[in-house]
Amino acid sequence: MMGMESPSPESSGGPDSPSPDAPAGPDSPSPDSPSPDSPHRPDVIVIGGGLVGGALALALAADGAAVAVVEAAPAAAPAQPSFDARTLALTDNARRIFAGLGVWDDIAAHAEAILDIHISERGGCGMTHLSCADVGGDALGYVVPSRAVGQALHRRLREHPAVEFHCPATAENLRQGRAEVTVSVSTAADGSTASAAAAAESTVTLAAPLLALADGGRSKLGAQTVGRAAATAYRQCAIVCVVETDRAHRGRAFERFTAEGPLALLPHSARRYAVVWSSELKNADARMALSDDDFVDALQAAFGDRAGNFSRPTARARYPLEHGAAARPAGRRVVSIGNAAHRVHPVAGQGFNLGLRDAVALAAVVAQARRENRDLGCDAVLAQYAELRRRETARVGAFTDGLIRVFGNRAPAMRLVRNLGLAGLEFCPPAKRFLLRRTMGAAAMTELAALAGAR
Numbered sequence: 001m002m003g004m005e006s007p008s009p010e011s012s013g014g015p016d017s018p019s020p021d022a023p024a025g026p027d028s029p030s031p032d033s034p035s036p037d038s039p040h041r042p043d044v045i046v047i048g049g050g051l052v053g054g055a056l057a058l059a060l061a062a063d064g065a066a067v068a069v070v071e072a073a074p075a076a077a078p079a080q081p082s083f084d085a086r087t088l089a090l091t092d093n094a095r096r097i098f099a100g101l102g103v104w105d106d107i108a109a110h111a112e113a114i115l116d117i118h119i120s121e122r123g124g125c126g127m128t129h130l131s132c133a134d135v136g137g138d139a140l141g142y143v144v145p146s147r148a149v150g151q152a153l154h155r156r157l158r159e160h161p162a163v164e165f166h167c168p169a170t171a172e173n174l175r176q177g178r179a180e181v182t183v184s185v186s187t188a189a190d191g192s193t194a195s196a197a198a199a200a201e202s203t204v205t206l207a208a209p210l211l212a213l214a215d216g217g218r219s220k221l222g223a224q225t226v227g228r229a230a231a232t233a234y235r236q237c238a239i240v241c242v243v244e245t246d247r248a249h250r251g252r253a254f255e256r257f258t259a260e261g262p263l264a265l266l267p268h269s270a271r272r273y274a275v276v277w278s279s280e281l282k283n284a285d286a287r288m289a290l291s292d293d294d295f296v297d298a299l300q301a302a303f304g305d306r307a308g309n310f311s312r313p314t315a316r317a318r319y320p321l322e323h324g325a326a327a328r329p330a331g332r333r334v335v336s337i338g339n340a341a342h343r344v345h346p347v348a349g350q351g352f353n354l355g356l357r358d359a360v361a362l363a364a365v366v367a368q369a370r371r372e373n374r375d376l377g378c379d380a381v382l383a384q385y386a387e388l389r390r391r392e393t394a395r396v397g398a399f400t401d402g403l404i405r406v407f408g409n410r411a412p413a414m415r416l417v418r419n420l421g422l423a424g425l426e427f428c429p430p431a432k433r434f435l436l437r438r439t440m441g442a443a444a445m446t447e448l449a450a451l452a453g454a455r
């Protein structure tokens with residue numbers, strides 16, 4: 001990670017009326033009246049109670065909406081795809097959002113503050129250093145195991161009176177009607193995730209005016225409704241683990257650009273760093289297969305000794321890396337957020353932070369629509385959300401992809417330019433502040449605060 005973190009409505013039918021000509025989803029017989037077998041009709045259905053969907057549900061509930069969340073895997077399940085081996089760098093804005101949702105106290109016990117960030121290129125002389133002093137505040141951000149965030153979110157979802165939490169349960173058969181959207185939710189009798197006919201008796205149908213897809217980068221329901229977010233794979237994957245070191249980290253994070261890709265060390269707990277090592281695909285298998293001692297040697301050789309001598313790596317996990325965004329995150333009564341709508345390289349620790357701001361923005365737009373007694377899933381409301389997120393999504397995507405391209409260019413002239421750039425940044429506080437404001441998501445938060453202020 002490097003720093004931290006209306007419409008051209010595409011459809012604008014009558015102000016709040018369902019657009020009569022809008023095509024149904026591929027498998028959608030367009031139910032026009034509430035489904036008779038449905039006992040539940042929340043204001044919003046959220047598919048995916050992972051990092052982003054969990055936060056969205058709590059944000060909607062905090063504003064008084066009735067929410068149903070469908071999540072396939074409990075927070076502690078080994079196969080939980082959102083709360084896993086990853087360690088997240090959260091911006092200070094994310095901390096404030098979590099505090100507002102009532103989960104930060106739970107998360108804080110596992111969080112390590114980032115006080116400064118050291119950025120350099122391996123083999124180059126340019127470097128820069130971003131610190132709290134550049135922007136004020138107690139910390140640039142916080143490092144938290146994603147599982148700790150997940151457990152805090154799920155605990156709160158289970159106890160919140162406005163949230164109906166279906167977990168473990170799978171959402172299927174999404175149907176976009178003119179007046180509502182419906183989805184089938186299957187839960188196995190034994191509590192494990194059900195699929196297909198085996199658990200027909202435990203299938204319920206949910207119906208609502210609006211459905212949010214927060215089901216991640218492989219969103220099947222998204223592909224059937226709003227369209228799959230176009231994604232381009234990087235020729236890199238990320239290897240993550242935690243290592244010990246013989247030197248206290250003092251809240252310092254490192255981003256070191258290597259010929260293969262960025263290598264980040266995040267302060268984890270006393271004398272430990274979370275490692276995110278972007279590795280070319282051709283080297284990743286071999287690195288994953290190394291013994292712990294050999295892996296530590298390879299890491300030390302790639303990073304150098306600025307953070308001390310590494311030892312005792314935890315189990316490694318690898319993730320494919322890609323970037324892309326849905327051309328349009330909303331379809332009839334359906335909106336996609338988080339990774340279901342966009343994916344970015346983890347180089348700047350932006351992906352979840354961006355998704356969290358999607359969640360806050362959508363909750364704010366829904367709250368406004370509820371106050372004005374409008375149809376929550378109408379085209380105009382969805383267009384307002386899409387426009388609110390359009391610029392920041394594009395900006396973060398371009399910024400993270402640009403970093404990978406610029407630092408991935410091996411031409412000697414580019415190397416010189418990069419090193420001059422890093423050195424120049426070091427001596428230009430306004431440029432540092434600009435960079436930090438952008439990567440901390442401050443500009444987007446100002447837009448969201450303006451929306452909240454309009455309440």
Ligand SMILES: Cc1cc2nc3c(=O)[nH]c(=O)nc-3n(C[C@H](O)[C@H](O)[C@H](O)COP(=O)(O)OP(=O)(O)OC[C@H]3O[C@@H](n4cnc5c(N)ncnc54)[C@H](O)[C@@H]3O)c2cc1C
Nearest residue numbers: 048050051052072082089171215216338339349351352353
């Ligand atoms: C190596 C790595 C490091 C990263 N580091 C950072 C970082 O430091 N900071 C940062 O901000 N971001 C970081 N990210 C990005 C971050 O992990 C993602 O942006 C985030 O996980 C996206 O969350 P999500 O909830 O949108 O999707 P997911 O995490 O994929 O969650 C989707 C959820 O939906 C559920 N689901 C899917 N389909 C269904 C269905 N049909 N029915 C019911 N449930 C369903 C899944 O079980 C899952 O819980 C990193 C990513 C990687 C790969």
